[in-house]
Amino acid sequence: MADAENNSRIATKELxxxxxxxxxxxxxxxxxxxxxxxxxxxxxxxxxxYLHRGVEKLAENRSYMQILPLTDRLDYISAMSxxxxxxxAVEKLFGIKVPERTEYIRTIVGEMSRIANHLLWLxxxxxxxxxxxxxxxxxxxREAILxxxxxxxxxxxxxxxxxxxxxxxxxxxxxxxxxxxxxxEFPMRVEQYETLIxxxxxxxxxxxxxxxxSAEEAINWGMSGPTLRGSGVPYDVRKIEKYGVYDKVxxxxxxxxNGDIYDRYRVRMDEFLQSNSIIRQCIDQIPEGPIxxxxxxxxxxAKDKVLSDMEHLIHHFVLITKGPQTAPEGELYVSTExxxxxxxxxxxxxxxxxPYRMRVRSPSFxxxxxxxxxCEGEMIADLIGNIGSIxxxxxxxxx
Amino acid sequence: xxxxxxxxRIKDKFFSEVVDVKEFRDQVSVSVKREKLLxxxxxxxxxPDIHMDYLADLLxxxxxxxxxxFEVVYNLFSMKYxxxxxxxxxxxxxxxxxxxxxSVWNGxxxxxxxxxxxxxxxxxxxxxxxxxxMPEDWEGYPLRKDxxxxxxxxxxxxxxxxxxxxxxxxxxxxxx
Numbered sequence: 179m180a181d182a183e184n185n186s187r188i189a190t191k192e193l194x195x196x197x198x199x200x201x202x203x204x205x206x207x208x209x210x211x212x213x214x215x216x217x218x219x220x221x222x223x224x225x226x227x228y229l230h231r232g233v234e235k236l237a238e239n240r241s242y243m244q245i246l247p248l249t250d251r252l253d254y255i256s257a258m259s260x261x262x263x264x265x266x267a268v269e270k271l272f273g274i275k276v277p278e279r280t281e282y283i284r285t286i287v288g289e290m291s292r293i294a295n296h297l298l299w300l301x302x303x304x305x306x307x308x309x310x311x312x313x314x315x316x317x318x319x320r321e322a323i324l325x326x327x328x329x330x331x332x333x334x335x336x337x338x339x340x341x342x343x344x345x346x347x348x349x350x351x352x353x354x355x356x357x358x359x360x361x362x363e364f365p366m367r368v369e370q371y372e373t374l375i376x377x378x379x380x381x382x383x384x385x386x387x388x389x390x391x392s393a394e395e396a397i398n399w400g401m402s403g404p405t406l407r408g409s410g411v412p413y414d415v416r417k418i419e420k421y422g423v424y425d426k427v428x429x430x431x432x433x434x435x436n437g438d439i440y441d442r443y444r445v446r447m448d449e450f451l452q453s454n455s456i457i458r459q460c461i462d463q464i465p466e467g468p469i470x471x472x473x474x475x476x477x478x479x480a481k482d483k484v485l486s487d488m489e490h491l492i493h494h495f496v497l498i499t500k501g502p503q504t505a506p507e508g509e510l511y512v513s514t515e516x517x518x519x520x521x522x523x524x525x526x527x528x529x530x531x532x533p534y535r536m537r538v539r540s541p542s543f544x545x546x547x548x549x550x551x552x553c554e555g556e557m558i559a560d561l562i563g564n565i566g567s568i569x570x571x572x573x574x575x576x577x
Numbered sequence: 578x579x580x581x582x583x584x585x586r587i588k589d590k591f592f593s594e595v596v597d598v599k600e601f602r603d604q605v606s607v608s609v610k611r612e613k614l615l616x617x618x619x620x621x622x623x624x625p626d627i628h629m630d631y632l633a634d635l636l637x638x639x640x641x642x643x644x645x646x647f648e649v650v651y652n653l654f655s656m657k658y659x660x661x662x663x664x665x666x667x668x669x670x671x672x673x674x675x676x677x678x679x680s681v682w683n684g685x686x687x688x689x690x691x692x693x694x695x696x697x698x699x700x701x702x703x704x705x706x707x708x709x710x711m712p713e714d715w716e717g718y719p720l721r722k723d724x725x726x727x728x729x730x731x732x733x734x735x736x737x738x739x740x741x742x743x744x745x746x747x748x749x750x751x752x753x
Contacts, residue, residue, distance in 0.1 A: 400684025
């Protein structure tokens with residue numbers, strides 16, 4: 179009784195706390211200004227733009243081929259998916275259809291990139307919340323995928339493997355077999371991660387019922403990907419837009435129910451197995467055939483011809499420096515499902531070799547904008563879990 | 578619903594507002610006058626047959642030679658019916674102002690801030706219209722077509738505080 183009286187006499191006031199831009203748990207250079215009432219966040223204001231490189235402005239001054247390496251640097255955790263998203267968008271703009279073998283290989287590498295991305299997400303998210311061991315286990319498998327990427331195209335992180343109208347090079351049987359062996363083992367690894375955290379009481383207390391967003395609100399905020407599916411909305415661009423071979427393999431859209439941090443975690447854990455299964459089916463079905471589309475006005479000629487033949491060398495040079503001279507005029511939006519959500523490219527083409535306007539609709543940008551909605555009214559300690567659960571990367575957010 | 582049917586619905590209700598309809602690779606874009614944009618958006622969001630509950634994207638485009646220099650493109654998608662339509666608001670150069678749609682879709686908030694940051698388009702009744710990607714004291718609008726790709730050559734002066742620190746460098750130098 180006496181304590182209560184004493185407490186009521188203590189003067190309280192709100193505290194403004196600055197978090198970031200250099201903070202290990204913000205997954206990049208995100209700065210948050212938090213107004214605190216005790217330990218409860220009353221207002222959260224994100225500041226972004228520390229990694230703004232003007233990709234959209236650059237793209238207006240580069241040919242279509244020259245923009246491709248810029249897309250690696252958007253979401254550098256899953257560069258392969260970004261490359262694919264860009265190539266698919268440009269192909270739709272040009273009206274190119276890629277060969278079937280290419281579609282299969284693209285689906286395989288796209289799903290490998292999804293697994294690598296979710297592994298890094300799980301590692302850092304668990305580390306933020308306090309589970310150190312998961313981090314080391316996840317990086318072991320991620321390393322295996324990056325090694326496979328390195329064998330495929332020579333780069334581990336910024337791969338630039340797809341090309342407009344095809345791929346840089348074909349895959350060999352040995353590589354496919356090694357990917358298959360990886361997928362044999364991987365479901366068992368996912369089980370291992372789950373034994374580490376699924377019954378961990380600290381993990382459950384810190385994720386269940388926290389950062390809740392309802393399905394209507396999540397849609398209204400423009401969320402996408404696993405963050406939206408955690409709220410129970412079965413929205414997956416892979417099912418809606420026709421790209422890759424997602425209509426030829428069996429897989430399900432994973433959804434949660436409650437829209438809290440735990441459900442978003444569950445969705446991504448289930449996606450591990452779905453991606454794994456997609457890769458296996460693709461390797462089983464993959465046909466032989468060419469890898470570049472038959473559209474010489476838009477696609478780069480084969481490298482051996484460029485090195486031995488004058489005409490092809492000139493053609494290659496013109497395509498790279500000036501871009502295709504017969505690009506159609508028009509405006510369109512093409513989206514793909516990258517690991518973090520819906521990545522959209524909006525092109526306005528005026529028929530020149532470079533886009534008149536290229537807009538990157540990045541999932542992280544939208545998700546950071548919804549962060550105040552998730553964390554206002556909750557404890558400051560849960561902010562870290564919330565940031566982890568929306569899976570952002572600031573390179574993509576700031577562009 | 579097919580996108581062209583949605584266009585017919587819009588024309589039924591807002592006939593005098595629709596300026597132009599374009600189709601490219603199965604995607605339909607409708608240019609509208611800016612005055613009733615918010616009403617059109619609210620109608621598309623609320624109508625049970627159209628039900629555009631998801632604002633996929635919002636962007637500005639600059640056409641310096643056009644009568645209406647700026648366009649704001651609203652990329653609307655329906656989760657329920659899986660149809661998409663692009664709505665374009667046309668804005669003149671001397672008065673690039675349009676009503677904000679944050680009251681319809683919360684997700685428009687940062688997209689509108691970005692369009693304001695990059696093109697100088699003003700969104701009326703926006704809850705928090707500030708620069709977002711560029712520094713707050715930045716001058717000019719980078720994505721306008723007349724904005725140069727490369728800025729003037731300036732010598733980097735550095736932060737005063739850092740220079741202050743370096744003035745004492747020689748005191749720490751080790752001399753034999």
